Amino acid sequence: MRPYDVIKKKRDGFELSEEEIRFMVQGYVDGKVPDYQMAALLMTIFFRHMTPEERFQLTKCMAESGNIVTMEDFQGKRVDKHSSGGVADTTSLVVCPMVAACGMNVVKMSGRGLGHTGGTIDKLESIPGFRTALSKEEVLKAVNESGIVIVGQTGNLAPADKKLYALRDVTATIDEVSLIASSIMSKKIASGAEGIVLDVKTGNGAFMKEEVDAVILAEAMVDIGKRYGRETIALVTDMNQPLGMRVGNSLETLEAIQTLRGERKGRLLTLSVELGATMLQIGGIVKEIDEGKQMLEDSITTGKALEKFKAMVEVQGGKSDVVDKPEEVLPFARYTEDVVAEEDGWVEGIDTESVGRASMMIGAGREKKEDKIDLSVGLELFKSIGDEVKKGERTARIYYNDNDKLSEVKELLFNAFKIRKKRTIPPKLVKHIIK
Incomplete structure:
Protein backbone atom coordinates (compact mmCIF):
# COMPACT_ATOMS: atom_id res chain seq x y z
CA MET A 1 0.00 0.00 0.00
CA ARG A 2 1.25 3.50 -0.89
CA PRO A 3 0.09 6.89 0.44
CA TYR A 4 -0.31 7.99 -3.20
CA ASP A 5 -2.96 5.30 -3.82
CA VAL A 6 -4.94 6.22 -0.69
CA ILE A 7 -4.90 9.93 -1.59
CA LYS A 8 -5.97 9.19 -5.19
CA LYS A 9 -8.79 6.90 -4.05
CA LYS A 10 -10.24 9.57 -1.76
CA ARG A 11 -9.69 12.28 -4.38
CA ASP A 12 -11.79 10.24 -6.82
CA GLY A 13 -14.66 10.02 -4.33
CA PHE A 14 -14.33 6.45 -3.06
CA GLU A 15 -14.71 5.35 0.57
CA LEU A 16 -11.48 4.48 2.38
CA SER A 17 -11.25 1.21 4.29
CA GLU A 18 -10.25 0.87 7.95
CA GLU A 19 -6.90 -0.55 6.81
CA GLU A 20 -6.21 2.43 4.52
CA ILE A 21 -7.13 5.00 7.18
CA ARG A 22 -4.99 3.24 9.79
CA PHE A 23 -2.09 2.99 7.33
CA MET A 24 -2.13 6.77 6.79
CA VAL A 25 -2.75 7.84 10.40
CA GLN A 26 -0.28 5.47 12.05
CA GLY A 27 2.22 6.07 9.26
CA TYR A 28 2.01 9.80 9.87
CA VAL A 29 2.49 9.40 13.64
CA ASP A 30 5.49 7.10 13.04
CA GLY A 31 7.05 9.51 10.53
CA LYS A 32 6.66 7.16 7.56
CA VAL A 33 4.05 9.32 5.81
CA PRO A 34 5.44 12.83 5.14
CA ASP A 35 3.62 16.10 5.83
CA TYR A 36 2.98 16.83 2.16
CA GLN A 37 1.11 13.55 1.59
CA MET A 38 -0.94 13.80 4.78
CA ALA A 39 -1.74 17.43 3.88
CA ALA A 40 -2.95 16.24 0.47
CA LEU A 41 -5.22 13.65 2.11
CA LEU A 42 -6.61 16.24 4.54
CA MET A 43 -7.43 18.55 1.64
CA THR A 44 -9.22 15.76 -0.26
CA ILE A 45 -11.23 15.02 2.90
CA PHE A 46 -12.01 18.74 3.21
CA PHE A 47 -13.58 18.78 -0.27
CA ARG A 48 -14.86 15.18 -0.55
CA HIS A 49 -15.88 14.78 3.11
CA MET A 50 -16.11 11.40 4.87
CA THR A 51 -18.82 8.79 5.27
CA PRO A 52 -19.98 8.04 8.84
CA GLU A 53 -17.97 4.79 8.75
CA GLU A 54 -14.79 6.56 7.57
CA ARG A 55 -15.28 9.18 10.28
CA PHE A 56 -15.63 6.47 12.93
CA GLN A 57 -12.52 4.63 11.72
CA LEU A 58 -10.51 7.87 11.73
CA THR A 59 -11.63 8.57 15.31
CA LYS A 60 -10.78 5.02 16.38
CA CYS A 61 -7.27 5.25 14.85
CA MET A 62 -6.57 8.56 16.55
CA ALA A 63 -7.92 7.40 19.92
CA GLU A 64 -5.82 4.24 19.79
CA SER A 65 -2.63 6.01 18.64
CA GLY A 66 -1.59 6.59 22.26
CA ASN A 67 -2.64 5.55 25.75
CA ILE A 68 -6.27 4.70 26.50
CA VAL A 69 -7.03 5.73 30.07
CA THR A 70 -8.48 2.87 32.08
CA MET A 71 -9.55 3.13 35.69
CA GLU A 72 -10.22 -0.39 36.89
CA ASP A 73 -10.85 0.77 40.47
CA PHE A 74 -13.22 3.58 39.47
CA GLN A 75 -16.63 3.25 41.11
CA GLY A 76 -19.60 3.74 38.76
CA LYS A 77 -19.89 4.79 35.13
CA ARG A 78 -17.44 7.46 33.93
CA VAL A 323 -14.78 28.88 48.92
CA ASP A 324 -15.37 31.06 52.00
CA LYS A 325 -13.47 34.18 50.95
CA PRO A 326 -12.75 34.03 47.20
CA GLU A 327 -12.32 37.81 46.94
CA GLU A 328 -9.30 37.53 49.31
CA VAL A 329 -7.76 34.27 48.05
CA LEU A 330 -8.04 34.63 44.27
CA PRO A 331 -5.68 36.98 42.41
CA PHE A 332 -7.31 40.10 40.95
CA ALA A 333 -5.80 42.81 38.76
CA ARG A 334 -4.64 46.09 40.30
CA TYR A 335 -6.72 48.44 38.16
CA THR A 336 -10.26 48.69 36.79
CA GLU A 337 -11.85 50.79 34.05
CA ASP A 338 -15.55 50.99 33.22
CA VAL A 339 -17.19 51.03 29.78
CA VAL A 340 -20.42 53.06 29.69
CA ALA A 341 -23.32 53.41 27.29
CA GLU A 342 -23.69 56.65 25.34
CA GLU A 343 -27.44 56.35 24.73
CA ASP A 344 -30.65 55.01 26.25
CA GLY A 345 -32.12 51.82 24.86
CA TRP A 346 -32.08 48.05 25.00
CA VAL A 347 -29.24 45.61 24.37
CA GLU A 348 -30.09 44.06 21.00
CA GLY A 349 -26.92 42.00 20.62
CA ILE A 350 -23.41 41.37 21.93
CA ASP A 351 -20.42 40.61 19.71
CA THR A 352 -19.24 37.71 21.86
CA GLU A 353 -16.08 37.01 19.93
CA SER A 354 -15.03 40.64 20.43
CA VAL A 355 -15.60 40.25 24.18
CA GLY A 356 -13.38 37.16 24.14
CA ARG A 357 -10.75 38.97 22.08
CA ALA A 358 -10.79 41.92 24.48
CA SER A 359 -10.15 39.54 27.37
CA MET A 360 -7.28 37.93 25.44
CA MET A 361 -5.75 41.33 24.61
CA ILE A 362 -5.41 42.30 28.29
CA GLY A 363 -3.67 39.01 29.02
CA ALA A 364 -6.41 36.57 30.09
CA GLY A 365 -6.09 34.37 26.99
CA ARG A 366 -3.58 32.98 24.52
CA GLU A 367 -3.15 33.75 20.85
CA LYS A 368 -0.66 30.85 20.58
CA LYS A 369 -0.45 27.75 22.78
CA GLU A 370 2.93 28.78 24.22
CA ASP A 371 1.75 32.27 25.31
CA LYS A 372 1.85 33.14 29.02
CA ILE A 373 -1.39 34.40 30.56
CA ASP A 374 -2.28 36.62 33.51
CA LEU A 375 -4.74 34.76 35.76
CA SER A 376 -5.82 37.97 37.54
CA VAL A 377 -7.14 40.03 34.61
CA GLY A 378 -10.47 39.92 32.80
CA LEU A 379 -13.84 41.54 32.25
CA GLU A 380 -17.11 41.90 34.11
CA LEU A 381 -20.32 42.38 32.13
CA PHE A 382 -23.37 44.15 33.55
CA LYS A 383 -25.84 43.76 30.69
CA SER A 384 -27.25 40.87 28.63
CA ILE A 385 -29.39 40.75 25.49
CA GLY A 386 -32.85 42.15 26.24
CA ASP A 387 -31.69 44.32 29.17
CA GLU A 388 -32.54 48.02 29.36
CA VAL A 389 -29.60 50.44 29.51
CA LYS A 390 -29.44 54.16 30.34
CA LYS A 391 -26.97 56.72 28.98
CA GLY A 392 -23.91 56.81 31.27
CA GLU A 393 -24.69 53.39 32.75
CA ARG A 394 -21.82 50.92 32.74
CA THR A 395 -22.05 47.92 30.43
CA ALA A 396 -18.68 46.36 31.31
CA ARG A 397 -15.66 46.67 33.59
CA ILE A 398 -12.06 45.92 32.61
CA TYR A 399 -9.70 44.41 35.21
CA TYR A 400 -6.14 45.06 34.05
CA ASN A 401 -2.50 45.31 35.15
CA ASP A 402 -0.99 46.75 31.98
CA ASN A 403 -2.61 49.71 30.20
CA ASP A 404 -0.75 49.27 26.88
CA LYS A 405 -3.89 48.09 25.08
CA LEU A 406 -6.49 49.60 27.41
CA SER A 407 -7.93 52.15 24.96
CA GLU A 408 -8.15 49.49 22.23
CA VAL A 409 -9.86 47.02 24.60
CA LYS A 410 -12.26 49.70 25.82
CA GLU A 411 -13.27 50.59 22.26
CA LEU A 412 -13.70 46.90 21.38
CA LEU A 413 -16.03 46.38 24.36
CA PHE A 414 -17.97 49.58 23.70
CA ASN A 415 -18.65 48.48 20.12
CA ALA A 416 -19.48 44.91 21.22
CA PHE A 417 -22.77 46.06 22.78
CA LYS A 418 -25.44 46.81 20.15
CA ILE A 419 -27.99 49.18 21.69
CA ARG A 420 -31.33 49.88 19.99
CA LYS A 421 -34.52 51.75 20.89
CA LYS A 422 -36.68 48.62 20.77
CA ARG A 423 -36.49 45.72 23.20
CA THR A 424 -35.10 42.40 21.88
CA ILE A 425 -36.14 38.94 23.08
CA PRO A 426 -33.08 37.03 24.40
CA PRO A 427 -32.07 33.99 22.31
CA LYS A 428 -33.13 30.52 23.44
CA LEU A 429 -30.30 28.91 25.43
CA VAL A 430 -30.75 25.21 24.53
CA LYS A 431 -31.64 24.99 20.84
CA HIS A 432 -31.46 21.24 20.14
CA ILE A 433 -30.91 17.98 22.03
CA ILE A 434 -29.47 15.24 19.83
CA LYS A 435 -29.40 11.61 20.96
Whole structure:
Protein backbone atom coordinates (compact mmCIF):
# COMPACT_ATOMS: atom_id res chain seq x y z
CA MET A 1 0.00 0.00 0.00
CA ARG A 2 1.25 3.50 -0.89
CA PRO A 3 0.09 6.89 0.44
CA TYR A 4 -0.31 7.99 -3.20
CA ASP A 5 -2.96 5.30 -3.82
CA VAL A 6 -4.94 6.22 -0.69
CA ILE A 7 -4.90 9.93 -1.59
CA LYS A 8 -5.97 9.19 -5.19
CA LYS A 9 -8.79 6.90 -4.05
CA LYS A 10 -10.24 9.57 -1.76
CA ARG A 11 -9.69 12.28 -4.38
CA ASP A 12 -11.79 10.24 -6.82
CA GLY A 13 -14.66 10.02 -4.33
CA PHE A 14 -14.33 6.45 -3.06
CA GLU A 15 -14.71 5.35 0.57
CA LEU A 16 -11.48 4.48 2.38
CA SER A 17 -11.25 1.21 4.29
CA GLU A 18 -10.25 0.87 7.95
CA GLU A 19 -6.90 -0.55 6.81
CA GLU A 20 -6.21 2.43 4.52
CA ILE A 21 -7.13 5.00 7.18
CA ARG A 22 -4.99 3.24 9.79
CA PHE A 23 -2.09 2.99 7.33
CA MET A 24 -2.13 6.77 6.79
CA VAL A 25 -2.75 7.84 10.40
CA GLN A 26 -0.28 5.47 12.05
CA GLY A 27 2.22 6.07 9.26
CA TYR A 28 2.01 9.80 9.87
CA VAL A 29 2.49 9.40 13.64
CA ASP A 30 5.49 7.10 13.04
CA GLY A 31 7.05 9.51 10.53
CA LYS A 32 6.66 7.16 7.56
CA VAL A 33 4.05 9.32 5.81
CA PRO A 34 5.44 12.83 5.14
CA ASP A 35 3.62 16.10 5.83
CA TYR A 36 2.98 16.83 2.16
CA GLN A 37 1.11 13.55 1.59
CA MET A 38 -0.94 13.80 4.78
CA ALA A 39 -1.74 17.43 3.88
CA ALA A 40 -2.95 16.24 0.47
CA LEU A 41 -5.22 13.65 2.11
CA LEU A 42 -6.61 16.24 4.54
CA MET A 43 -7.43 18.55 1.64
CA THR A 44 -9.22 15.76 -0.26
CA ILE A 45 -11.23 15.02 2.90
CA PHE A 46 -12.01 18.74 3.21
CA PHE A 47 -13.58 18.78 -0.27
CA ARG A 48 -14.86 15.18 -0.55
CA HIS A 49 -15.88 14.78 3.11
CA MET A 50 -16.11 11.40 4.87
CA THR A 51 -18.82 8.79 5.27
CA PRO A 52 -19.98 8.04 8.84
CA GLU A 53 -17.97 4.79 8.75
CA GLU A 54 -14.79 6.56 7.57
CA ARG A 55 -15.28 9.18 10.28
CA PHE A 56 -15.63 6.47 12.93
CA GLN A 57 -12.52 4.63 11.72
CA LEU A 58 -10.51 7.87 11.73
CA THR A 59 -11.63 8.57 15.31
CA LYS A 60 -10.78 5.02 16.38
CA CYS A 61 -7.27 5.25 14.85
CA MET A 62 -6.57 8.56 16.55
CA ALA A 63 -7.92 7.40 19.92
CA GLU A 64 -5.82 4.24 19.79
CA SER A 65 -2.63 6.01 18.64
CA GLY A 66 -1.59 6.59 22.26
CA ASN A 67 -2.64 5.55 25.75
CA ILE A 68 -6.27 4.70 26.50
CA VAL A 69 -7.03 5.73 30.07
CA THR A 70 -8.48 2.87 32.08
CA MET A 71 -9.55 3.13 35.69
CA GLU A 72 -10.22 -0.39 36.89
CA ASP A 73 -10.85 0.77 40.47
CA PHE A 74 -13.22 3.58 39.47
CA GLN A 75 -16.63 3.25 41.11
CA GLY A 76 -19.60 3.74 38.76
CA LYS A 77 -19.89 4.79 35.13
CA ARG A 78 -17.44 7.46 33.93
CA VAL A 79 -19.42 10.20 32.23
CA ASP A 80 -17.53 13.13 30.70
CA LYS A 81 -18.72 16.51 29.47
CA HIS A 82 -17.20 18.47 26.60
CA SER A 83 -17.82 22.02 25.43
CA SER A 84 -16.86 23.09 21.92
CA GLY A 85 -15.67 26.40 23.37
CA GLY A 86 -17.16 29.77 24.14
CA VAL A 87 -16.82 32.94 26.20
CA ALA A 88 -17.50 32.96 29.97
CA ASP A 89 -18.32 29.25 29.72
CA THR A 90 -17.58 28.15 33.29
CA THR A 91 -19.97 25.19 33.28
CA SER A 92 -17.36 22.54 34.21
CA LEU A 93 -16.60 24.32 37.50
CA VAL A 94 -20.32 24.35 38.32
CA VAL A 95 -21.56 21.08 36.77
CA CYS A 96 -18.90 18.73 38.15
CA PRO A 97 -19.39 19.56 41.86
CA MET A 98 -23.18 19.50 41.43
CA VAL A 99 -23.10 16.09 39.76
CA ALA A 100 -20.65 14.75 42.37
CA ALA A 101 -23.00 15.97 45.12
CA CYS A 102 -25.74 13.83 43.53
CA GLY A 103 -23.70 10.67 44.07
CA MET A 104 -21.83 10.28 40.79
CA ASN A 105 -18.03 10.16 40.89
CA VAL A 106 -16.50 12.63 38.44
CA VAL A 107 -13.08 12.44 36.77
CA LYS A 108 -12.85 15.21 34.18
CA MET A 109 -9.95 15.82 31.83
CA SER A 110 -9.91 19.42 30.64
CA GLY A 111 -7.82 21.71 28.48
CA ARG A 112 -6.40 25.22 28.46
CA GLY A 113 -7.79 28.27 26.72
CA LEU A 114 -6.82 29.25 23.19
CA GLY A 115 -7.89 32.24 21.13
CA HIS A 116 -11.04 34.01 22.32
CA THR A 117 -12.24 30.98 24.35
CA GLY A 118 -11.22 30.12 27.92
CA GLY A 119 -10.00 26.85 29.41
CA THR A 120 -11.05 25.04 32.60
CA ILE A 121 -7.48 24.24 33.66
CA ASP A 122 -6.42 27.90 33.55
CA LYS A 123 -9.43 28.86 35.66
CA LEU A 124 -8.66 26.26 38.34
CA GLU A 125 -5.00 27.26 38.41
CA SER A 126 -6.07 30.74 39.53
CA ILE A 127 -6.69 29.06 42.91
CA PRO A 128 -3.32 29.22 44.76
CA GLY A 129 -1.70 25.78 45.04
CA PHE A 130 -4.27 23.94 42.89
CA ARG A 131 -2.63 21.02 41.04
CA THR A 132 -3.99 19.95 37.66
CA ALA A 133 -1.16 17.54 36.73
CA LEU A 134 -1.82 14.31 38.65
CA SER A 135 -0.68 10.73 38.11
CA LYS A 136 -3.27 7.99 37.57
CA GLU A 137 -2.74 6.83 41.16
CA GLU A 138 -3.25 10.38 42.47
CA VAL A 139 -6.43 10.74 40.39
CA LEU A 140 -7.91 7.54 41.83
CA LYS A 141 -6.93 8.55 45.37
CA ALA A 142 -8.43 12.01 44.86
CA VAL A 143 -11.73 10.74 43.45
CA ASN A 144 -12.04 8.14 46.22
CA GLU A 145 -11.56 10.88 48.82
CA SER A 146 -13.66 13.67 47.32
CA GLY A 147 -15.78 12.09 44.57
CA ILE A 148 -14.51 14.66 42.08
CA VAL A 149 -11.26 15.49 40.30
CA ILE A 150 -10.51 17.79 37.35
CA VAL A 151 -7.11 17.37 35.69
CA GLY A 152 -5.25 18.37 32.54
CA GLN A 153 -4.99 15.95 29.63
CA THR A 154 -1.99 13.62 29.64
CA GLY A 155 0.79 14.04 27.08
CA ASN A 156 0.21 10.76 25.26
CA LEU A 157 -3.55 11.09 24.84
CA ALA A 158 -4.43 10.68 21.13
CA PRO A 159 -1.02 11.86 19.83
CA ALA A 160 -2.25 11.37 16.24
CA ASP A 161 -4.84 14.08 16.83
CA LYS A 162 -2.23 16.48 18.20
CA LYS A 163 -0.02 15.98 15.13
CA LEU A 164 -2.90 16.11 12.64
CA TYR A 165 -4.38 19.22 14.25
CA ALA A 166 -1.07 21.07 13.92
CA LEU A 167 -1.01 20.18 10.21
CA ARG A 168 -4.67 21.15 9.71
CA ASP A 169 -3.94 24.49 11.36
CA VAL A 170 -1.40 25.46 8.67
CA THR A 171 -3.15 23.90 5.66
CA ALA A 172 -6.61 25.55 5.99
CA THR A 173 -8.31 22.22 6.78
CA ILE A 174 -9.61 22.98 10.28
CA ASP A 175 -13.26 23.63 9.38
CA GLU A 176 -14.45 20.23 8.16
CA VAL A 177 -17.10 18.37 10.16
CA SER A 178 -15.52 14.90 10.08
CA LEU A 179 -12.10 16.26 11.03
CA ILE A 180 -13.53 18.36 13.88
CA ALA A 181 -15.75 15.53 15.16
CA SER A 182 -13.00 12.90 15.08
CA SER A 183 -10.57 15.27 16.82
CA ILE A 184 -12.94 15.93 19.73
CA MET A 185 -14.26 12.39 20.08
CA SER A 186 -10.83 10.70 19.84
CA LYS A 187 -9.70 12.56 22.96
CA LYS A 188 -12.91 11.79 24.86
CA ILE A 189 -12.68 8.08 24.00
CA ALA A 190 -8.96 7.95 24.81
CA SER A 191 -9.64 9.60 28.17
CA GLY A 192 -11.75 6.58 29.14
CA ALA A 193 -15.21 8.15 29.08
CA GLU A 194 -18.03 5.57 29.03
CA GLY A 195 -20.73 8.19 28.55
CA ILE A 196 -20.29 11.58 26.87
CA VAL A 197 -22.35 14.78 27.12
CA LEU A 198 -21.48 17.32 24.41
CA ASP A 199 -22.20 21.05 24.60
CA VAL A 200 -21.93 22.28 21.00
CA LYS A 201 -21.98 26.07 20.89
CA THR A 202 -23.43 28.11 18.04
CA GLY A 203 -23.52 31.85 17.44
CA ASN A 204 -21.15 34.79 17.08
CA GLY A 205 -18.91 33.65 19.95
CA ALA A 206 -18.67 30.01 18.83
CA PHE A 207 -16.49 28.21 16.32
CA MET A 208 -19.72 27.07 14.63
CA LYS A 209 -21.36 30.42 13.80
CA GLU A 210 -24.36 28.91 11.99
CA GLU A 211 -26.89 26.79 13.88
CA VAL A 212 -27.25 24.30 11.01
CA ASP A 213 -23.48 23.63 11.07
CA ALA A 214 -23.54 23.11 14.84
CA VAL A 215 -26.36 20.56 14.46
CA ILE A 216 -24.44 18.68 11.74
CA LEU A 217 -21.33 18.56 13.98
CA ALA A 218 -23.38 17.42 16.99
CA GLU A 219 -25.02 14.64 14.95
CA ALA A 220 -21.62 13.49 13.66
CA MET A 221 -20.17 13.26 17.18
CA VAL A 222 -23.21 11.45 18.59
CA ASP A 223 -22.94 8.95 15.71
CA ILE A 224 -19.24 8.33 16.47
CA GLY A 225 -20.02 7.80 20.16
CA LYS A 226 -22.75 5.28 19.39
CA ARG A 227 -20.55 3.35 16.97
CA TYR A 228 -17.88 3.16 19.67
CA GLY A 229 -20.41 1.87 22.21
CA ARG A 230 -20.41 5.09 24.24
CA GLU A 231 -23.78 6.59 25.14
CA THR A 232 -23.52 10.13 23.76
CA ILE A 233 -25.95 13.05 23.92
CA ALA A 234 -25.33 16.51 22.45
CA LEU A 235 -26.94 19.81 23.37
CA VAL A 236 -26.67 22.59 20.80
CA THR A 237 -26.56 25.79 22.86
CA ASP A 238 -26.47 29.53 22.26
CA MET A 239 -23.23 31.53 22.22
CA ASN A 240 -24.58 34.78 20.78
CA GLN A 241 -23.68 36.34 24.13
CA PRO A 242 -21.24 35.30 26.89
CA LEU A 243 -22.67 32.50 29.03
CA GLY A 244 -21.66 34.02 32.36
CA MET A 245 -21.16 37.63 33.38
CA ARG A 246 -17.40 37.40 33.99
CA VAL A 247 -14.59 36.65 31.54
CA GLY A 248 -11.07 35.76 32.66
CA ASN A 249 -9.66 33.05 34.87
CA SER A 250 -9.91 34.24 38.49
CA LEU A 251 -13.10 36.18 37.68
CA GLU A 252 -14.79 33.10 36.20
CA THR A 253 -13.68 30.99 39.17
CA LEU A 254 -15.24 33.60 41.46
CA GLU A 255 -18.49 33.46 39.46
CA ALA A 256 -18.53 29.64 39.68
CA ILE A 257 -18.12 29.78 43.48
CA GLN A 258 -20.87 32.40 43.77
CA THR A 259 -23.13 30.20 41.62
CA LEU A 260 -22.45 27.16 43.82
CA ARG A 261 -23.23 29.31 46.87
CA GLY A 262 -26.65 30.03 45.38
CA GLU A 263 -25.88 33.73 44.96
CA ARG A 264 -26.22 33.78 41.16
CA LYS A 265 -28.91 32.49 38.80
CA GLY A 266 -28.85 33.26 35.08
CA ARG A 267 -27.69 31.36 32.01
CA LEU A 268 -24.59 29.78 33.56
CA LEU A 269 -26.64 27.97 36.21
CA THR A 270 -29.47 27.12 33.78
CA LEU A 271 -27.12 25.42 31.31
CA SER A 272 -25.15 23.73 34.10
CA VAL A 273 -28.38 22.13 35.35
CA GLU A 274 -29.31 20.98 31.81
CA LEU A 275 -25.88 19.41 31.21
CA GLY A 276 -25.67 17.94 34.70
CA ALA A 277 -29.11 16.31 34.46
CA THR A 278 -28.06 14.68 31.18
CA MET A 279 -24.88 13.39 32.85
CA LEU A 280 -26.91 11.95 35.74
CA GLN A 281 -29.27 10.23 33.29
CA ILE A 282 -26.44 8.66 31.27
CA GLY A 283 -24.70 7.67 34.51
CA GLY A 284 -27.79 5.82 35.71
CA ILE A 285 -28.34 8.04 38.77
CA VAL A 286 -31.78 9.16 37.53
CA LYS A 287 -34.24 7.91 34.92
CA GLU A 288 -35.85 11.22 34.03
CA ILE A 289 -34.15 14.53 33.20
CA ASP A 290 -36.55 16.50 35.44
CA GLU A 291 -35.60 14.30 38.40
CA GLY A 292 -31.95 15.09 37.70
CA LYS A 293 -32.64 18.82 37.48
CA GLN A 294 -34.35 18.77 40.87
CA MET A 295 -31.44 16.88 42.46
CA LEU A 296 -28.96 19.38 41.04
CA GLU A 297 -30.95 22.39 42.22
CA ASP A 298 -31.19 20.79 45.67
CA SER A 299 -27.40 20.34 45.71
CA ILE A 300 -27.10 24.13 45.52
CA THR A 301 -29.71 24.95 48.17
CA THR A 302 -28.34 22.36 50.64
CA GLY A 303 -24.74 23.49 50.10
CA LYS A 304 -23.62 19.99 49.06
CA ALA A 305 -22.33 21.12 45.66
CA LEU A 306 -20.21 23.81 47.31
CA GLU A 307 -18.85 21.19 49.75
CA LYS A 308 -17.79 19.02 46.78
CA PHE A 309 -16.00 21.96 45.18
CA LYS A 310 -14.18 22.62 48.46
CA ALA A 311 -13.26 18.93 48.81
CA MET A 312 -11.84 18.94 45.26
CA VAL A 313 -9.74 22.03 45.97
CA GLU A 314 -8.38 20.48 49.19
CA VAL A 315 -7.51 17.11 47.67
CA GLN A 316 -5.79 18.78 44.69
CA GLY A 317 -3.61 20.98 46.89
CA GLY A 318 -5.43 24.30 46.58
CA LYS A 319 -6.35 26.79 49.30
CA SER A 320 -9.79 25.55 50.34
CA ASP A 321 -10.72 28.84 52.04
CA VAL A 322 -11.21 30.13 48.48
CA VAL A 323 -14.78 28.88 48.92
CA ASP A 324 -15.37 31.06 52.00
CA LYS A 325 -13.47 34.18 50.95
CA PRO A 326 -12.75 34.03 47.20
CA GLU A 327 -12.32 37.81 46.94
CA GLU A 328 -9.30 37.53 49.31
CA VAL A 329 -7.76 34.27 48.05
CA LEU A 330 -8.04 34.63 44.27
CA PRO A 331 -5.68 36.98 42.41
CA PHE A 332 -7.31 40.10 40.95
CA ALA A 333 -5.80 42.81 38.76
CA ARG A 334 -4.64 46.09 40.30
CA TYR A 335 -6.72 48.44 38.16
CA THR A 336 -10.26 48.69 36.79
CA GLU A 337 -11.85 50.79 34.05
CA ASP A 338 -15.55 50.99 33.22
CA VAL A 339 -17.19 51.03 29.78
CA VAL A 340 -20.42 53.06 29.69
CA ALA A 341 -23.32 53.41 27.29
CA GLU A 342 -23.69 56.65 25.34
CA GLU A 343 -27.44 56.35 24.73
CA ASP A 344 -30.65 55.01 26.25
CA GLY A 345 -32.12 51.82 24.86
CA TRP A 346 -32.08 48.05 25.00
CA VAL A 347 -29.24 45.61 24.37
CA GLU A 348 -30.09 44.06 21.00
CA GLY A 349 -26.92 42.00 20.62
CA ILE A 350 -23.41 41.37 21.93
CA ASP A 351 -20.42 40.61 19.71
CA THR A 352 -19.24 37.71 21.86
CA GLU A 353 -16.08 37.01 19.93
CA SER A 354 -15.03 40.64 20.43
CA VAL A 355 -15.60 40.25 24.18
CA GLY A 356 -13.38 37.16 24.14
CA ARG A 357 -10.75 38.97 22.08
CA ALA A 358 -10.79 41.92 24.48
CA SER A 359 -10.15 39.54 27.37
CA MET A 360 -7.28 37.93 25.44
CA MET A 361 -5.75 41.33 24.61
CA ILE A 362 -5.41 42.30 28.29
CA GLY A 363 -3.67 39.01 29.02
CA ALA A 364 -6.41 36.57 30.09
CA GLY A 365 -6.09 34.37 26.99
CA ARG A 366 -3.58 32.98 24.52
CA GLU A 367 -3.15 33.75 20.85
CA LYS A 368 -0.66 30.85 20.58
CA LYS A 369 -0.45 27.75 22.78
CA GLU A 370 2.93 28.78 24.22
CA ASP A 371 1.75 32.27 25.31
CA LYS A 372 1.85 33.14 29.02
CA ILE A 373 -1.39 34.40 30.56
CA ASP A 374 -2.28 36.62 33.51
CA LEU A 375 -4.74 34.76 35.76
CA SER A 376 -5.82 37.97 37.54
CA VAL A 377 -7.14 40.03 34.61
CA GLY A 378 -10.47 39.92 32.80
CA LEU A 379 -13.84 41.54 32.25
CA GLU A 380 -17.11 41.90 34.11
CA LEU A 381 -20.32 42.38 32.13
CA PHE A 382 -23.37 44.15 33.55
CA LYS A 383 -25.84 43.76 30.69
CA SER A 384 -27.25 40.87 28.63
CA ILE A 385 -29.39 40.75 25.49
CA GLY A 386 -32.85 42.15 26.24
CA ASP A 387 -31.69 44.32 29.17
CA GLU A 388 -32.54 48.02 29.36
CA VAL A 389 -29.60 50.44 29.51
CA LYS A 390 -29.44 54.16 30.34
CA LYS A 391 -26.97 56.72 28.98
CA GLY A 392 -23.91 56.81 31.27
CA GLU A 393 -24.69 53.39 32.75
CA ARG A 394 -21.82 50.92 32.74
CA THR A 395 -22.05 47.92 30.43
CA ALA A 396 -18.68 46.36 31.31
CA ARG A 397 -15.66 46.67 33.59
CA ILE A 398 -12.06 45.92 32.61
CA TYR A 399 -9.70 44.41 35.21
CA TYR A 400 -6.14 45.06 34.05
CA ASN A 401 -2.50 45.31 35.15
CA ASP A 402 -0.99 46.75 31.98
CA ASN A 403 -2.61 49.71 30.20
CA ASP A 404 -0.75 49.27 26.88
CA LYS A 405 -3.89 48.09 25.08
CA LEU A 406 -6.49 49.60 27.41
CA SER A 407 -7.93 52.15 24.96
CA GLU A 408 -8.15 49.49 22.23
CA VAL A 409 -9.86 47.02 24.60
CA LYS A 410 -12.26 49.70 25.82
CA GLU A 411 -13.27 50.59 22.26
CA LEU A 412 -13.70 46.90 21.38
CA LEU A 413 -16.03 46.38 24.36
CA PHE A 414 -17.97 49.58 23.70
CA ASN A 415 -18.65 48.48 20.12
CA ALA A 416 -19.48 44.91 21.22
CA PHE A 417 -22.77 46.06 22.78
CA LYS A 418 -25.44 46.81 20.15
CA ILE A 419 -27.99 49.18 21.69
CA ARG A 420 -31.33 49.88 19.99
CA LYS A 421 -34.52 51.75 20.89
CA LYS A 422 -36.68 48.62 20.77
CA ARG A 423 -36.49 45.72 23.20
CA THR A 424 -35.10 42.40 21.88
CA ILE A 425 -36.14 38.94 23.08
CA PRO A 426 -33.08 37.03 24.40
CA PRO A 427 -32.07 33.99 22.31
CA LYS A 428 -33.13 30.52 23.44
CA LEU A 429 -30.30 28.91 25.43
CA VAL A 430 -30.75 25.21 24.53
CA LYS A 431 -31.64 24.99 20.84
CA HIS A 432 -31.46 21.24 20.14
CA ILE A 433 -30.91 17.98 22.03
CA ILE A 434 -29.47 15.24 19.83
CA LYS A 435 -29.40 11.61 20.96
